Amino acid sequence: MKKSILFLCSFSFLGNILCAQNLNIAERLGYSKDAKLLIIHGDDLGVANSQNRASIKALENSPVNSASIMVPCPWFPEIAAYARKNQNVDFGLHLTLNSEWDFYKWGPVSSKDSVPGLVNKDGYFFSSVDSLQMQGTAQEVEIELRNQVKKAYKAGINVTHLDGHMGAAMSRPDYLEAYMRIGKEYGLPVLMDKRVYDIPNDAIQKLLGPNTVLADKILSASPATFDAGMEEFYTNVLTTLEPGLNFLILHLAYDDDEMKAVTVNHPYWGAKWRQADFDFFTSEKCGALIKKQGIVLVTWKELRDKIVRADK
Amino acid sequence: MKKSILFLCSFSFLGNILCAQNLNIAERLGYSKDAKLLIIHGDDLGVANSQNRASIKALENSPVNSASIMVPCPWFPEIAAYARKNQNVDFGLHLTLNSEWDFYKWGPVSSKDSVPGLVNKDGYFFSSVDSLQMQGTAQEVEIELRNQVKKAYKAGINVTHLDGHMGAAMSRPDYLEAYMRIGKEYGLPVLMDKRVYDIPNDAIQKLLGPNTVLADKILSASPATFDAGMEEFYTNVLTTLEPGLNFLILHLAYDDDEMKAVTVNHPYWGAKWRQADFDFFTSEKCGALIKKQGIVLVTWKELRDKIVRADK
Numbered sequence: 075m076k077k078s079i080l081f082l083c084s085f086s087f088l089g090n091i092l093c094a095q096n097l098n099i100a101e102r103l104g105y106s107k108d109a110k111l112l113i114i115h116g117d118d119l120g121v122a123n124s125q126n127r128a129s130i131k132a133l134e135n136s137p138v139n140s141a142s143i144m145v146p147c148p149w150f151p152e153i154a155a156y157a158r159k160n161q162n163v164d165f166g167l168h169l170t171l172n173s174e175w176d177f178y179k180w181g182p183v184s185s186k187d188s189v190p191g192l193v194n195k196d197g198y199f200f201s202s203v204d205s206l207q208m209q210g211t212a213q214e215v216e217i218e219l220r221n222q223v224k225k226a227y228k229a230g231i232n233v234t235h236l237d238g239h240m241g242a243a244m245s246r247p248d249y250l251e252a253y254m255r256i257g258k259e260y261g262l263p264v265l266m267d268k269r270v271y272d273i274p275n276d277a278i279q280k281l282l283g284p285n286t287v288l289a290d291k292i293l294s295a296s297p298a299t300f301d302a303g304m305e306e307f308y309t310n311v312l313t314t315l316e317p318g319l320n321f322l323i324l325h326l327a328y329d330d331d332e333m334k335a336v337t338v339n340h341p342y343w344g345a346k347w348r349q350a351d352f353d354f355f356t357s358e359k360c361g362a363l364i365k366k367q368g369i370v371l372v373t374w375k376e377l378r379d380k381i382v383r384a385d386k
Numbered sequence: 387m388k389k390s391i392l393f394l395c396s397f398s399f400l401g402n403i404l405c406a407q408n409l410n411i412a413e414r415l416g417y418s419k420d421a422k423l424l425i426i427h428g429d430d431l432g433v434a435n436s437q438n439r440a441s442i443k444a445l446e447n448s449p450v451n452s453a454s455i456m457v458p459c460p461w462f463p464e465i466a467a468y469a470r471k472n473q474n475v476d477f478g479l480h481l482t483l484n485s486e487w488d489f490y491k492w493g494p495v496s497s498k499d500s501v502p503g504l505v506n507k508d509g510y511f512f513s514s515v516d517s518l519q520m521q522g523t524a525q526e527v528e529i530e531l532r533n534q535v536k537k538a539y540k541a542g543i544n545v546t547h548l549d550g551h552m553g554a555a556m557s558r559p560d561y562l563e564a565y566m567r568i569g570k571e572y573g574l575p576v577l578m579d580k581r582v583y584d585i586p587n588d589a590i591q592k593l594l595g596p597n598t599v600l601a602d603k604i605l606s607a608s609p610a611t612f613d614a615g616m617e618e619f620y621t622n623v624l625t626t627l628e629p630g631l632n633f634l635i636l637h638l639a640y641d642d643d644e645m646k647a648v649t650v651n652h653p654y655w656g657a658k659w660r661q662a663d664f665d666f667f668t669s670e671k672c673g674a675l676i677k678k679q680g681i682v683l684v685t686w687k688e689l690r691d692k693i694v695r696a697d698k
Contacts, residue, residue, distance in 0.1 A: 123490070123647040148460040151508075152489035152647070177464035178435070183509060196463075196537070197495060225508070332644040335435040335464070335584040 116141035142168035145222040157229035166235035173199035212248035234373035237265035290318030304350035427615030428453035454480035470542035478547035485511035524560035547686035549577035616662035
């Protein structure tokens with residue numbers, strides 16, 4: 075099945091376009107039309123040593139099959155060195171415009187003078203997306219996002235996709251346009267779902283095309299599901315997964331001294347939350363459930379190479 | 387004794403000058419001429435959460451009585467918040483021009499465009515002092531050091547002194563001049579010893595005066611003493627301490643996952659070294675030895691207020 079579709083599609087550029095129009099993402103990757111595709115994705119790599127260690131362990135020993143890196147963070151050099159040596163591990167960039175923790179901070183990759191609207195009075199990124207939106211121009215956002223992508227390539231990372239920390243890079247139409255434009259220029263899928271079609275903005279609509287990858291569903295734990303229990307939530311996610319491209323966002327770290335200090339005063343998305351993500355996805359139960367449910371694990375690398383760069 | 391000397395010295399500005407010329411540092415602080423003064427000082431606060439936690443614990447529960455903070459480091463906001471709330475704890479600034487660890491990095495407080503000679507191709511401070519010396523102008527060093535001092539005051543730190551990470555700020559005569567000038571302007575003692583008198587540089591000699599505080603001896607562990615055993619080294623330091631102003635440099639942190647990762651590939655000044663410093667100086671043995679040897683613990687705050695700012 076996989077081979078024959080690829081064969082049909084490889085005849086010509088026209089063939090690709092026709093395929094793109096007629097086949098859904100699952101089929102274009104070589105799976106059945108109604109396959110339940112899932113990317114199990116770790117966010118926030120580079121933020122802390124604890125996050126790097128736990129995420130690497132999960133990527134090497136669990137169904138977690140993709141992750142994204144925060145280029146401006148202090149531990150970026152550690153995860154960049156790992157990514158450079160492990161070109162087949164699926165690493166994207168968690169494009170970062172905020173520094174949200176109370177006592178541990180970072181700022182832009184760009185020279186601060188070139189992006190004054192992205193930094194607070196202490197020279198760090200703003201804690202909240204709201205503050206960013208009030209101060210940062212789309213031009214500054216684009217400068218900074220480009221510099222993060224350039225730095226990642228310079229560090230030798232085989233970048234498979236772009237997504238955005240705290241959704242900041244997608245939080246205003248003009249930021250979203252910059253984010254999509256950079257993805258397009260580098261031939262990278264960018265995390266978005268199909269609601270992007272509803273945005274009444276010509277520039278954004280023009281950046282969509284037959285090789286744009288859009289998720290059917292973006293799933294993640296919430297404060298309510300954390301309070302109710304992570305195991306129950308993730309079990310439910312896996313047992314009720316629907317056909318289409320599903321993207322599940324995790325935050326993998328240990329509930330250790332460093333992570334407790336990084337996330338102090340933040341019970342949600344804190345050290346216990348991250349340990350719970352790690353515990354469930356490295357459990358035997360999780361692996362067995364994925365198998366039982368017939369879930370097809372796919373990576374951003376496949377989406378990048380077989381769809382976004384299909385015509386290259 | 388203490389009172390009478392202060393009384394004599396408080397008559398007039400002239401009195402202070404005469405006192406400064408005739409009395410040594412111990413006497414100016416109110417101790418006997420041959421007192422064995424000691425500052426037990428933790429370096430590198432702000433570099434990591436482990437360093438902050440261990441240093442705070444030692445400052446609160448041991449003879450360690452002074453420490454200095456690295457303003458450009460990611461954990462600066464944590465130690466700055468502690469310093470703001472604990473104005474009587476003796477905190478200086480560990481002025482920083484290098485980022486020496488392999489996989490965990492920071493850069494200048496200043497906008498990078500304003501100090502291009504201080505950053506490497508990845509936008510971080512240079513790993514080595516040698517590289518800094520080859521690229522960084524004294525003007526750039528002065529801009530960055532001033533911005534670190536300004537940021538510390540803005541954060542509410544009661545700055546008691548200046549010293550320099552890896553000795554970088556004192557590693558070239560023109561850097562040293564900037565470092566001394568900033569100390570003078572802010573009325574802060576800066577760590578130097580009496581060899582500064584031997585530097586054939588008019589600008590540096592002009593920055594010295596009767597209220598300059600110079601250490602008689604700056605003591606610290608070395609790779610050789612680490613290999614031979616830290617307990618033996620520090621026991622020897624305390625039992626052979628000579629009269630005068632002695633400054634003992636420690637690096638207090640835990641041998642935990644974070645610190646191991648920060649200092650990976652660096653057996654010296656690494657996590658075990660820092661744990662050994664912490665263990666000895668928080669031990670009962672250390673406290674008893676200081677008492678037995680008649681060592682007088684003094685702080686930079688005393689030196690700042692009673693000597694450097696004597697005429698203010």
